[in-house]
Structures are given as structure tokens and as C-alpha cells.
Amino acid sequence: MTVFASYLIGLREGLEATLVVSVLVAFLVKSDRRDKLPQVWVGVTGAVALSVGFGALLTFTAANLGHTGQELFDAITSLLAVVFVTWMIFWMRRAARALSGELRGKLSDALEMGSLAVVVMAFLAVAREGLETALLFFASVQGATASAAPLIGISLGLVTSALIGWGIYRSALKINLTKFFTWTGLLLILVAAGIFKYGVHDLQEANLLPGLTTYAFDISAAVPADSWYGTLLSGMLNITPQPSVLEVVAWVVYLVPTLFFFLRPQRTKSTPAPASTASAA
Known part of the structure; x- marks a missing residue:
């Protein structure tokens, strides 16, 4: 359901900020x-206010556009969201271990x-x-049937992340952050694949891409859109019973290589041997 996808976004992003x-x-x-x-709390409050204002601006802009303009705006925000979340997932996977020291160094400079x-x-x-x-x-809740569900989900995710951070x-909780970000990263890749698919669908709705009615398959009889499992697939992964060929291609083209590079073992930098050891060898 959309609640879970929104909860995952709030939990993952909220925990990073926390x-x-x-x-x-x-x-x-x-x-x-x-x-x-x-001063730290003033900066944090300002950042939260900016984020809320940015979300409100996206919602206001989308609500005051015509049909074609709204579809194009939704497509652009969806594609941007996919770019940012993909970058964030790989950046956190690479830099999580050094994040604490980097922040302490920057704060030391700021104190001076x-x-x-x-x-x-x-x-x-x-x-x-x-x-x-x-x-x-904003990108993940486009087309959601229950307007309150995404807000409830992301609110619960943010509250959970704040409690975990506290x-x-x-020192009351000991969790393996590497595993946490790995598993949530995998889930977010699935969410991002659905958002990318939805962005392609919006481009088709805006008549910028062809094939809106050229369906890859039709499983609406087996997976009704109004069923709980149909709602789950649509809300969590943006999988619809009757997608176009281009939507399916977009979903696969994003998901397969992204999962491959994400699951590929990270290369560890080899430590150069001391000069004395090298000369002896």
C-alpha cells in the first residue's frame, strides 16, 4: 500500500537526517x-521549514496546471526523484562509515x-x-487513491526514525546501520523503479512518448485494481494490472542494472606495503 512506501521513505530519509x-x-x-x-537547532528548524515549503510548492504547482501541464510536471518530478534517490542510496552505501568523522570535521571548522x-x-x-x-x-504518491494514507505513512516513518536516532x-539501541541501509536501499530501489515507470506513464499521458494504449499484458482479472493485493502492488511498487509496453521496459531497464551495481561487493582499497617490506621483497 501507499502507506508502506511512504513509511519507508520517511524512515530511511528521516534516519539519515536524525x-x-x-x-x-x-x-x-x-x-x-x-x-x-x-544554533544547531535553529539550522535544523530552518531546514525542516524549507523542506515543508518545498513540498507545499510542488503540490500547489501541480494543482494549478492543466491536464497536459500537470502530467508533464509529475513526470519531471518523478524522474528527478529517481535520480536523487538512486544517488542517495549509492552515496550512503559508500560513505556511511566515514559520515560521522566528516561531520565532526566540518563542525569543528564551523565553530572556529x-x-x-x-x-x-x-x-x-x-x-x-x-x-x-x-x-x-511527492513523486511516490502521484495517483494515490487515499489522500491521507501517504501522509500518515511518512509521518509514522519520521517519528520512528526520530525514536531510533534518539x-x-x-546508546540505548545497537543496530547494524550497514545492514539497515542495505535492506532499506533494496526496498527503495523497488520503489524508485515504480516511480520511474510512473514517470514514463506521465510522459505518455502528456503525448511526449507513444504507446499509451499498447499494453504489455492485462492481469486485471487476476489482480483487480481495487483488491488489497492490487492496491499493495500499485502503492508499494507502482505495478499496475494493465501497463504499457514502454512502462514495463522502463521498469526493467532501471531495476536490473541498479540492483546489479547495488548488490555487487564493494572493492576495498588495498593498503600499500611499507617501503622496508617492499625493498626486502
Whole structure:
């Protein structure tokens, strides 16, 4: 259902932002710089406000366009969301281990520059996650039949991520973040494949791509669109009972190579041998 897809987005993106804030707060507390905590929260609040405003702008723009313009706008936001979420998944997979040290280094530099630099640093660290969340959420709920369901899902995801982040900060929870981001990354790749398919469908609706009525298959008899499992497939993976050939091609073209590169073992950098060892060899 759309609730689960939205929940996954809120949980994944929310936890990334929560981890960023936790690192900043923990660094200030351990460095005995609690006086700078208000500046961090000002930056975080500003980033949240920007993200909410960006989401509202997307919704307002889509609601005030004609049919063709709305389809084109939905297609563009869907394709942008796929690009951002794909980049984010691979970036987090590669940089998760070094994220804490990188943030601490940037905050140390910001502390030397003054309070405004701390506000800007906290704002930028959280704003990226917030803007990605707003764009991905908007793209994922296009065509949702229940308007309240996506909002409930993403709200629950954000609350869950905040609780997990607080537990990690207080050392009450010990979770394997590498496994967490791997499994949620896999699920988000499936969600992104559905969003990409929906973006292609919108381009067909806007008459920019052909083949809207050239169907790849029709399983509406076996998987009715109004059934619970039809709603689950449509809301979670954007799989519809009667997709066009181009939609199916787009889904496969995105999903197969993305999964291949995501699941491929990461190469570890080899440590160069000491000079003495090399000469002895």
C-alpha cells in the first residue's frame, strides 16, 4: 500500500537526517560546547521549514496546471526523484562509515568561524535530506487513491526514525546501520523503479512518448485494481494490472542494472606495503 512506501521513505530519509543531527549534538556535548546547541537547532528548524515549503510548492504547482501541464510536471518530478534517490542510496552505501568523522570535521571548522557558521552547517546538513524527502514523497504518491494514507505513512516513518536516532544517541539501541541501509536501499530501489515507470506513464499521458494504449499484458482479472493485493502492488511498487509496453521496459531497464551495481561487493582499497617490506621483497 501507499502507506508502506511512504513509511519507508520517511524512515530511511528521516534516519539519515536524525543521524546527522545526533552526530552534531554529540560532538558539541562531548566538546563541552553546549552553548552552540541552540544554533544547531535553529539550522535544523530552518531546514525542516524549507523542506515543508518545498513540498507545499510542488503540490500547489501541480494543482494549478492543466491536464497536459500537470502530467508533464509529475513526470519531471518523478524522474528527478529517481535520480536523487538512486544517488542517495549509492552515496550512503559508500560513505556511511566515514559520515560521522566528516561531520565532526566540518563542525569543528564551523565553530572556529562563529555561531552563524554553525547554523549554516546544521541547515545544509539536514536540508539535503529534507528536500530529497519532499521530492521523493511527492513523486511516490502521484495517483494515490487515499489522500491521507501517504501522509500518515511518512509521518509514522519520521517519528520512528526520530525514536531510533534518539535511542542511538543515548546508546540505548545497537543496530547494524550497514545492514539497515542495505535492506532499506533494496526496498527503495523497488520503489524508485515504480516511480520511474510512473514517470514514463506521465510522459505518455502528456503525448511526449507513444504507446499509451499498447499494453504489455492485462492481469486485471487476476489482480483487480481495487483488491488489497492490487492496491499493495500499485502503492508499494507502482505495478499496475494493465501497463504499457514502454512502462514495463522502463521498469526493467532501471531495476536490473541498479540492483546489479547495488548488490555487487564493494572493492576495498588495498593498503600499500611499507617501503622496508617492499625493498626486502
